[in-house]
Amino acid sequence: MNEPLTIAMPKGRIFEEAAALLREAGFKLPPEFDDSRKLIIDVEEENFRFILAKPMDVPTYVEHGVADLGIAGKDVMLEEERDVYEVLDLNISKCYLAVAGLPNTKMNDVAPKIATKYPNVASKYFREQGEQVEIIKLNGSIELAPMIGLADRIVDIVSTGRTLVENGLVEYKQIVDITSRLIVNPVSYRMKDKRISEIVERIAEVLKQKATV
Ligand SMILES: Nc1ncnc2c1ncn2[C@@H]1O[C@H](COP(=O)(O)OP(=O)(O)OP(=O)(O)O)[C@@H](O)[C@H]1O
Numbered sequence: 743m744n745e746p747l748t749i750a751m752p753k754g755r756i757f758e759e760a761a762a763l764l765r766e767a768g769f770k771l772p773p774e775f776d777d778s779r780k781l782i783i784d785v786e787e788e789n790f791r792f793i794l795a796k797p798m799d800v801p802t803y804v805e806h807g808v809a810d811l812g813i814a815g816k817d818v819m820l821e822e823e824r825d826v827y828e829v830l831d832l833n834i835s836k837c838y839l840a841v842a843g844l845p846n847t848k849m850n851d852v853a854p855k856i857a858t859k860y861p862n863v864a865s866k867y868f869r870e871q872g873e874q875v876e877i878i879k880l881n882g883s884i885e886l887a888p889m890i891g892l893a894d895r896i897v898d899i900v901s902t903g904r905t906l907v908e909n910g911l912v913e914y915k916q917i918v919d920i921t922s923r924l925i926v927n928p929v930s931y932r933m934k935d936k937r938i939s940e941i942v943e944r945i946a947e948v949l950k951q952k953a954t955v
């Protein structure tokens with residue numbers, strides 16, 4: 743048998759939706775997929791190896807070729823700018839990146855501070871706006887930053903808007919819509935094209951059916 747195809751799955755909130763999509767596409771994922779602390783799960787009958795990674799790290803595994811394929815949010819793709827092919831928009835984990843802050847406040851005139859988990863996306867956005875800002879990288883609970891005076895604005899994910907509302911913040915600008923993507927290592931794409939195309943087609947077929955209902 744060929745060596746297994748390795749697929750990097752993001753742990754966390756994308757995982758469930760991504761696993762459901764793969765099952766809809768006919769992949770036989772074992773129960774341990776849903777309820778285990780294992781980080782490598784082999785599905786021998788499909789000849790797949792799944793690795794369970796931190797969402798922000800998925801493109802790194804795929805770029806380095808230790809995973810042939812992966813699933814990553816567009817936010818992560820924009821932030822990481824890794825050398826991988828984005829082959830399908832999976833249309834799951836929908837949200838958007840936005841600039842938010844306390845209501846009725848202006849940004850500081852001199853070097854306003856922007857707190858974010860996405861320093862590259864935020865720098866690029868404000869540069870394009872012609873605004874000079876100081877980026878403060880945080881790893882979570884970004885909404886805290888303007889509330890306690892760490893930053894003038896945040897750049898963060900918004901989905902339902904509940905986190906902003908419950909913390910008394912407002913959205914100033916939507917930056918970009920986000921969904922999760924299927925990504926492929928460029929060398930794998932050439933060397934394992936038959937197996938990868940088959941996977942892409944199976945998932946694309948499910949997405950097509952979903953789009954028509
Ligand atoms: N509130 C949300 N609603 C829908 N999708 C979201 C939301 N927040 C993030 N996402 C998407 O899900 C992906 C993974 O988010 P998740 O919160 O699981 O991981 P994370 O941000 O790395 O969190 P942690 O650091 O807690 O592991 C993001 O890259 C984004 O594409």
Ligand SMILES: O=P(O)(O)OC[C@H]1O[C@H](OP(=O)(O)OP(=O)(O)O)[C@H](O)[C@@H]1O
Binds near residue numbers: 900
């Ligand atoms: O618009 P909403 O539906 O409220 O979702 C948006 C929130 O979800 C994400 O946070 P997450 O739950 O991943 O927590 P963390 O980034 O603070 O760890 C994001 O960073 C927002 O805080």
